[in-house]
Amino acid sequence: MKKYAKALLAISLAVCSASSFAAFSVTRTSMGVNLEQPVTKETTLINSGNKPVRVKVDFAKPAWAKDKYYLGDQLVAYPRIVVIPPKGKIQVKVAPRIKKDLQDGEYVALLVFKELPPRGKTEQVTVLMNVGVPYYGRKGKLETGLDFDALRVEKADKGYNLLGTVKNSGNFSYPLNINITFYKNKKLIKEQSFKQGFYREYVLELKKSTVMDKDADYVQVVFANKQLNFSEKFDFQL
Numbered sequence: 714m715k716k717y718a719k720a721l722l723a724i725s726l727a728v729c730s731a732s733s734f735a736a737f738s739v740t741r742t743s744m745g746v747n748l749e750q751p752v753t754k755e756t757t758l759i760n761s762g763n764k765p766v767r768v769k770v771d772f773a774k775p776a777w778a779k780d781k782y783y784l785g786d787q788l789v790a791y792p793r794i795v796v797i798p799p800k801g802k803i804q805v806k807v808a809p810r811i812k813k814d815l816q817d818g819e820y821v822a823l824l825v826f827k828e829l830p831p832r833g834k835t836e837q838v839t840v841l842m843n844v845g846v847p848y849y850g851r852k853g854k855l856e857t858g859l860d861f862d863a864l865r866v867e868k869a870d871k872g873y874n875l876l877g878t879v880k881n882s883g884n885f886s887y888p889l890n891i892n893i894t895f896y897k898n899k900k901l902i903k904e905q906s907f908k909q910g911f912y913r914e915y916v917l918e919l920k921k922s923t924v925m926d927k928d929a930d931y932v933q934v935v936f937a938n939k940q941l942n943f944s945e946k947f948d949f950q951l
Contacts (some may be wrong), residue, residue: 736828736842737766737797744807744824748852751809756846758805758826760797767829769794770805772822773845777912784850785822787811794829807848817853818884819913824848851885857943858882859911859936864919866893866932866949875921875934881911889936889943893921895929902927 741756760766770793772785787810795803807824823845830841864877875893888910895903903925909917930951937944 736760736762737768737826737844739826739844739846741846743846744848746809746848746850748809748811748815748820748850751811751850753806753808754848755804755806756824757802758795758797759802760799763799764831765799766797767794767831768797768803769827769829771825771827772848773825775821775823775845775847777915778821779914782818782820782913783822784809784820784848787815787820788822788824788848790824809850811850811852815852818851818855819886820850820852821886821913822848849886855885856883857887857938857941859945861945861947864934864947866934866951868951869922872923872925873929873932875919875923877919878916879911879919879936880916881914884913886910886912886915887938887941887943889938891921892935892937893923894933895923895925895927896931896933897927897929899931902929 738759738761739756740759744754744756746752746754758768770790772788772790774780774783774785789808789810791806791808795805797803826844826846828841828843858881860880860882862878862880864879867874867876873895888908890906890908892906893904894901903923905923907921911917932949932951934947934949935944
C-alpha cells in the first residue's frame with residue numbers, strides 16, 4: 714500500500730485564494746487503506762497566514778470514478794468543520810465504515826477541504842480555496858488486465874503515430890510504461906517510451922506521435938509494469 718500511495722498524484726480542485734494566497738495546506742497528498750483491515754487515517758491542515766481559516770471537510774466522487782466504485786458513503790471524517798488558528802494547525806481524521814459485501818478491487822473518494830468565508834463577511838467577494846485529496850481503498854485479490862481496440866501504428870508527416878483504444882479491465886488502478894521501438898532491416902533506428910496511469914475501467918484514446926526522419930519497416934509496442942509482473946507486447950509490420 715505504501716508503494717501504491719507514492720504513485721498517486723494529488724488532485725487539486727482549485728489552487729488560489731485572492732485574499733490570502735495560500736489560505737491553508739494539507740500534509741497528505743493521498744491516502745491508501747487496506748479495506749480488509751481498515752484503520753483510521755489522519756492528515757494535518759496548516760494555516761501559514763495571519764488570520765483564522767475555517768474549513769469544511771467533505772467527500773466527493775472523482776470525475777474519473779464510476780458510481781459503483783465510490784467510497785465516500787463508507788467514510789466518516791471528523792471534525793467536519795475546523796477553524797485553523799493563525800500560524801497554527803489542526804488534525805483531521807478519516808475513519809472507514811466498510812460494507813461487508815464489498816467485492817474485491819479498488820474503491821476511491823476525494824477527501825475535500827473547502828475553505829469557508831469568514832464569519833460576518835458574507836457580502837465580501839472572496840475567492841476561496843478547495844483542495845481534494847484522493848482516498849483509495851483496496852480489498853481482496855487485485856487483477857490486472859487491458860483490452861485493446863484497433864491498436865495500430867500509422868505513418869505521419871514527420872514520423873509515426875501510435876493509435877487505438879486501451880481500457881483497464883482489471884479491478885484497480887496502476888501505471889504502465891509504454892515503450893515503442895522502430896526497426897529498419899532488423900536494426901534499431903528509434904526508441905520512445907512514456908508513462909500512463911490507468912484508473913479502474915479507464916479508457917484511453919491513444920494518439921502518441923514519434924518524430925523521426927527515417928522510415929521503419931517493423932515496430933514493437935510494449936505495455937508493462939515490472940512491479941506487477943505485467944506485460945503486453947504487439948508487433949507491427951509496416
